[in-house]
Amino acid sequence: MAIRQRLRRIRPDGRPKDTGPGGRGPSPPSERRVIRLEVNGEHFEREIDVRRSLGDFLREDLNLTATHFGCEHGVCGACTVQVNGEAIRSCLMLAVQADGAAVRTLEGVAEDGVLSPVQQAFWDHKGQQCGFCTPGMILATEDFLKRNPRPTREEIREGMSGNICRCTGYQFIVDSIAAAAENLNGRATVAEDAGRGSTSGEVGAQQVDDEVP
Numbered sequence: 001m002a003i004r005q006r007l008r009r010i011r012p013d014g015r016p017k018d019t020g021p022g023g024r025g026p027s028p029p030s031e032r033r034v035i036r037l038e039v040n041g042e043h044f045e046r047e048i049d050v051r052r053s054l055g056d057f058l059r060e061d062l063n064l065t066a067t068h069f070g071c072e073h074g075v076c077g078a079c080t081v082q083v084n085g086e087a088i089r090s091c092l093m094l095a096v097q098a099d100g101a102a103v104r105t106l107e108g109v110a111e112d113g114v115l116s117p118v119q120q121a122f123w124d125h126k127g128q129q130c131g132f133c134t135p136g137m138i139l140a141t142e143d144f145l146k147r148n149p150r151p152t153r154e155e156i157r158e159g160m161s162g163n164i165c166r167c168t169g170y171q172f173i174v175d176s177i178a179a180a181a182e183n184l185n186g187r188a189t190v191a192e193d194a195g196r197g198s199t200s201g202e203v204g205a206q207q208v209d210d211e212v213p
C-alpha cells in the first residue's frame with residue numbers, strides 16, 4: 001500500500017509530483033510571475049510558476065535540453081549553466097531569481113558552429129565519454145579558468161571537484177582543462193602581443209606548459 005501511494009506521487013518522467021503538506025494531494029496553485037531574461041544572447045519574456053527551477057525553465061519552456069539533470073540536489077554539477085558569467089547549478093536556482101539576468105547554456109557556447117577553446121580542448125583530449133556531465137563541465141571550466149587562468153593540475157582537480165563524471169576517471173577531463181587553459185592563454189597572449197605590434201602566442205603557451213605539469 002505504501003509503495004502504491006508513493007508510485008502515485010511520481011510523474012511519468014520519473015520526477016516527484018507536486019504534493020501538498022504531508023504529501024496529501026496536489027499543492028494549491030502557486031503564484032505566477034512574468035520574467036524577462038536573456039538566454040544565449042536572445043531575449044525571452046515568459047509567465048512562470050514562481051517555484052519553477054531555472055533548469056526546468058531552460059529545458060522545458062525554452063527547449064534547451066543540453067542542460068542535464070543528475071541529482072537535482074546541487075551535488076553533481078550536471079545542470080551547471082552561467083548566470084551573468086558565473087557558473088551556477090540550475091537545479092537549485094529558481095527561474096524568477098534569474099529575472100533580468102543573462103544566462104548562458106551549452107547551446108550558446110560555440111560561435112557560428114565553431115567550437116569554443118574549451119569545447120575544442122575537451123574534444124581533442126577525450127574529456128567526454130557518454131557526455132552526460134560535459135555541458136556542466138564546459139560551463140564550469142570557463143568560469144574556473146576565468147578565476148584561475150593558469151592552474152596546476154591539482155588546482156584543476158580541486159576547482160572542478162563539484163562536477164561529477166561517472167565515465168572518464170577524470171584524467172582526460174584534467175588533460176582537457178589544462179589544454180583549454182593553454183588555448184585561452186595562447187589567445188590572450190596573441191591579443192596582448194598584437195596590441196604591442198607582435199603576433200607571437202608562444203610565450204603564453206610556454207608559461208602554461210611550465211605551470212600545468
Ligand code: FES
Binds near residue numbers: 068072073080092
Ligand atoms: S542536477 Fe543540479 S547539481 Fe546535480
Ligand code: FES
Binds near residue numbers: 132167
Ligand atoms: S562523460 Fe559520462 S558522466 Fe562524464
